Amino acid sequence: xxxxxxxxxxxxxxxxxxxxxxxxxxxxxxxxxxxxxxxxxxxxxxxxxxxxxxxxxxxxxxxxxxxxxxxxxxxxxxxxxxxxxxxxxxxxxxxxxxxxxxxxxxxxxxxxxxxxxxxxxxxxxxxxxxxxxxxxxxxxxxxxxxxxxxxxxxxxxxxxxxxxxxxxxxxxxxxxxxxxxxxxxxxxxxxxxxxxxxxxxxxxxxxxxxxxxxxxxxxxxxxxx
Numbered sequence: 156x157x158x159x160x161x162x163x164x165x166x167x168x169x170x171x172x173x174x175x176x177x178x179x180x181x182x183x184x185x186x187x188x189x190x191x192x193x194x195x196x197x198x199x200x201x202x203x204x205x206x207x208x209x210x211x212x213x214x215x216x217x218x219x220x221x222x223x224x225x226x227x228x229x230x231x232x233x234x235x236x237x238x239x240x241x242x243x244x245x246x247x248x249x250x251x252x253x254x255x256x257x258x259x260x261x262x263x264x265x266x267x268x269x270x271x272x273x274x275x276x277x278x279x280x281x282x283x284x285x286x287x288x289x290x291x292x293x294x295x296x297x298x299x300x301x302x303x304x305x306x307x308x309x310x311x312x313x314x315x316x317x318x319x320x321x322x323x324x325x326x327x328x329x330x331x332x333x334x335x336x337x338x339x340x341x342x343x344x345x346x347x348x349x350x351x352x353x354x355x356x357x358x359x360x361x362x363x364x365x366x367x368x369x370x371x372x373x374x375x376x377x378x379x380x
Contacts, residue, residue: 181368184210184217186357188375198228202238210369218244224258236260252285271305278325296325297334305343312345324363334363341373350378 188206195201202224210217224238240256257280264273277299283291303318322335341355357371 182210182370183212184208184369184371185213186371186373186375188373190375190377192377192379194379200226200228202226202236206375215245218242226260226262232263232265234262234264236262246285247287248285250285252283254284255282256280269307269309271307273303273305275299275301275303277301298323298325313342314345315340315342317341331363334361336360339373349380350376352376 186206186208188204190202190204193201202222204222205220206222207219208217209215220240220242222238222240224236226234226236228234236258237260238258240258242254242256243251244254246252259278261276262273263275264271279297279299280294281297282294286292299320299322301318301320303316305314305316307314317340318337319339320337321333324331324334337357337359339355339357341353344352344354346352353373353375355371355373355375357373359369359371361367361369
């Protein structure tokens, strides 16, 4: 019983950290997405998603992307995944250009009654098609670590979650330990056996290439078949 109470307190603390710690806003954006998951076998899932993201107080489209990937469950706790993201993003010339991202993930998830604790370690590779200098022609690599907790209310259709994520550049001598961090509080609304909607608030702090804090409202529809 004491262990369950402690885990609930941890969940509540993570829920309020973004609100208490980061009050100042420098920008605001909205993210809208749709995701589809298809179970190919007991261990393999196929995933597709699309997303539109705005910035500059949600007055401009920052980027649009399509993503596809596969996830393989090694066991009940650990899985690996790989995906490709095709991005149309606004660059410094005020025009939209393509970027390509590749992701390799290692995930772990441990359920404990109503509480689920999960982690994800991700390596991502980003390549550009718009170059301002020779450095832009070199693909960029980042390591990302995310810690997440979900709480399941059982028959109640709204389940809250919180997570924190850090982005670490892998270039040598970049002088920056963490280039971006995210803190989020949200909830998943179960619409039917196959579909759900995620409502999410994200506080994002960027330190590279620009030092800016952004508050984000995210809405994502998920369909499974």
